[in-house]
Amino acid sequence: MxxxxxxxxxxxxxxxxxxxxxxxxxxxxxxxxxxxxxxxxxxxxxxxxxxFRNPKRKFINSSSQVLSPVDGKVVVIEEVFEKEYFKDKRLQVSVFMSPLNVHVTRYPVGGKVTYSKYHPGKYLVAWHPKSSEENERTTVVVKSESFGEVLHRQIAGALARRIVNYAVKDQEVDQASDSGFIKFGSRVDIFLPIGTKIDVQLNQVVKGGITVIAST
The missing domain is CATH 1.20.5 (Single alpha-helices involved in coiled-coils or other helix-helix interfaces)
Known part of the structure; x- marks a missing residue:
């Protein structure tokens, strides 16, 4: 498929x-x-x-969990200042995707889309410290039942030349449904409220819509 x-x-x-x-x-x-x-x-x-494969998966949705939006490896777990939307400190979890990973981006939580914006930019390697702010990217915020607003950001890498984003402001979305697609390698950042219980570790391999990133 x-x-x-x-x-x-x-x-x-x-x-x-x-x-x-x-x-x-x-x-x-x-x-x-x-x-x-x-x-x-x-x-x-x-x-x-x-x-471009899109394997069938059985998703188990839960309002008390944040699911990984993509397949890949966890490369960042840290407290940061999120400048674009929240403008305060958040817990950032970043997943790096190689060209061999499935590149479908899925909603980590279900709820109402409160923000969706595309930013043109550079094509620094996805693990570059400034890629989250300077690369081509899209930012999507979904207001969930248990976690409040959760932001996930698709970031283009050195090979990725097109980001597809399906999120539309004010629409209701289901957890693990398609949020977008990134072509040819990149990463996705997730920003969660401070104090959120993180259930993954650095360098852990995760699956989109399957692996639990955080829980209440």
Missing amino acids: FHREGYKIIAITLILCIGLSIAIDQLIINTIARAILFAGVVILLILILQF
Whole structure:
């Protein structure tokens, strides 16, 4: 199963791979060179298909839990000053995604969207300290029953060149439903109220819509 954001790219890649295969078959005589080039075409197609995969998962929603918005690895757990929306101190949990991870972004909590904004910006590597403030990014805030307002921020990385954000202000959203998609590697930051019980550790591998990030 593939995510809708990948349909166009998958179709273009498939046409390109077919074209390259025909060209290789017609123009390359050397057997070893042909094999290497054919293998390269297959690998390209597999990488694109894997990147846009959207595996079926059984989500167990709970208003008393904050779920990971994406697949990846926890790289930050710290108290920070959130400048854009809250303008006060929050607990930040950041999940880094490699190009091999599923890149669907899911709502960590359910509730009402109170803020949704896109920011154009740079393409610093996703783990750069200033990427959260200077890279292309989207900021979404959802007001939940148990945690109040929870902010999650999609951040483009050095390879990511497009962030897709589905959140619309004032709409009601379900926990673990699609919030957006980030193409080709990046990270997502989650900002929680000070004192929230964090249930993950640094370098822990997490799954979007499955792993519990925090709980009451």
